[in-house]
Amino acid sequence: MPEPPRDGMQDGNPTATTDLGSAGRSAGRGGLAVLGAKVFFLVVGFAQQPLLRMVVGLHDFGALAQALVVANTVNNVVVSSATQGVSRAVAGAKGREQLAFRSTLKVHILLAFAVAGLVAGAAPVYARFEHAQDVAPPLGVLAGVAFCYGVYAPLIGALNGTRQFGRQALLDVTFAILRTAGMLGVGWAFVSRNRSGVLGTTVGWLAAAVAIIPIAVGALPRFDRTSTTSTAPTTRRYLAVLGPIAGAQLFTNLLMQIDLALLGRFLSERPAESALTAGGARDAVKVWVAIYKECQTFAFLPYQLLFSVTLVLFPMLARATAEDNRTAVSAYVARGGRLAAIFCGLLVSVIVAIPAPLLTFAYGAADASRGADVLRTMVLGQGAFAMLGVATTVLAGIRSERAAALITFLAVIGVGATCYGFVPGAPSGHAQLLRSAQASACAMAVALVAAGAVVRSRAGAFVPVLTMVRVSIATASCAAAGLLVPPVGRVLVPGLALAVAALYAGVLVTTRELGRADLVTIRSVARGPK
Secondary structure: OOOOOOOOOHHHOOOHHHHHHHHHHHHHHHHHHHHHHHHHHHHHHHHHHHHHHHHHOHHHHHHHHHHHHHHHHHHHHHHHHHHHHHHHHHHOOOOOHHHHHHHHHHHHHHHHHHHHHHHHHHHHHHHHHHOOHHHHHHHHHHHHHHHHHHHHHHHHHHHHHOOOHHHHHHHHHHHHHHHHHHHHHHHHHHHHOOOOHHHHHHHHHHHHHHHHHHHHHHOOOOOOHHHOOOOOOOHHHHHHHHHHHHHHHHHHHHHHHHHHHHHHHHHHOOHHHHOOOOOOHHHHHHHHHHHHHHHHHHHOHHHHHHHHHHHHHHHHHHHHHHOOOHHHHHHHHHHHHHHHHHHHHHHHHHHHHOHHHHHHHHHOHHHHHHHHHHHHHHHHHHHHHHHHHHHHHHHHHOOOHHHHHHHHHHHHHHHHHHHHHHOOOOOOOHHHHHHHHHHHHHHHHHHHHHHHHHHHHHHOOOOOHHHHHHHHHHHHHHHHHHOOOOOOOHHHHHHHHHHHHHHHHHHHHHOOOOOHHHHHHHHHHHHOOO
């Protein structure tokens, strides 16, 4: 994580450097813990997707992907907004953290009931939109998952706001294991009894979501009880803060899902050209949706990794903003943006260089032949989306939530408009997948440019220009090298990915983006303050 400014003279306080420096190193160690948990989460999530496909079959995997369009959008909004909202309230409640947590938790429990009801009510409407009535029952179960997330996320926000990053990381790991075991185990049980594998996986997910709540309650920090006479944040004031955060997160997550939702509809509207399997048009749609979802398994990796950066960056920005320390805000944003760009570029470079081997490794050569070029385009767009997520988190951290929401709303409109303009006219199947990825990538790139300009104007910094240039050169070098890679077996794919990563790092070292100072910073963060 970025370190604070070093001059130590903000607001005439000569000790500011020491205090902020200690906070920066502490948050850095917490960032490493959360990052480690996120890496574990990514590994488990990566393994979960091909295992789910193996358990429920390709067709049900496609149907599950359509159901998850709604569930993932809602869950991500609930988790992100609740985590950030409670984190901000707790971090800014000096001496009255306990009251801040209790008052915000009550709000989120009521919101959890409302969100679950909306998901249940929207299930049949969405099924009709997709021409896929088989996704309605699983969505009914996923309404229960949304409720559990609405209770669980504020608990994570309390840990984040009090900088209990180690406990937060442990909960990440625990929930990843529970969710994967539940989805695979119950899904397999349903399939073995000739019942819907899609419904079984959602029931297993619900069981895991219920189980994690008491575990999270047990991990809550002990708040200072001397503040019980302080005034708690009012519900109206908290909702005024939470609303823009949730709006920004809603539009951000729609960017992740809208192309898949529209793709399912477009494929279903051309049944004569889609009926390529013995099961008819609906089965063919599920196959192509499954291929697109398989590509997303890899394309979403940059965003999922960078989410750990935002979890640590947000409370630090909130604290610096509350103290009106613009120099600290600028320093946090610049150094956090640089690290985010480097990590994002690493994952994008590996995926864009060897999309076919990666898909073959996870899903087999047949699916790789239909999705490699789709993945290559998709990951470029998702790389832009990952950095857009960092930018909107920065805007939320400096109390510019409305600007973040507006940018992402316009991006959603852009993706929807370009998909409606270019996808339906393409031949049904692979061509529609490719055009969906292209439309999404273009809209996200434009949104990132706009978001970066706004962040620079309001925070004074974002990703340094030289870092963007060097990361782009490294990514292009890896993509060019990937064109020379011959087909390889699954056993060689991990080594090939490491070779591409080494090439990426080598280019950054050669261009002097990475150096000894970075290594010293990492070691200092790992050791902690003396």
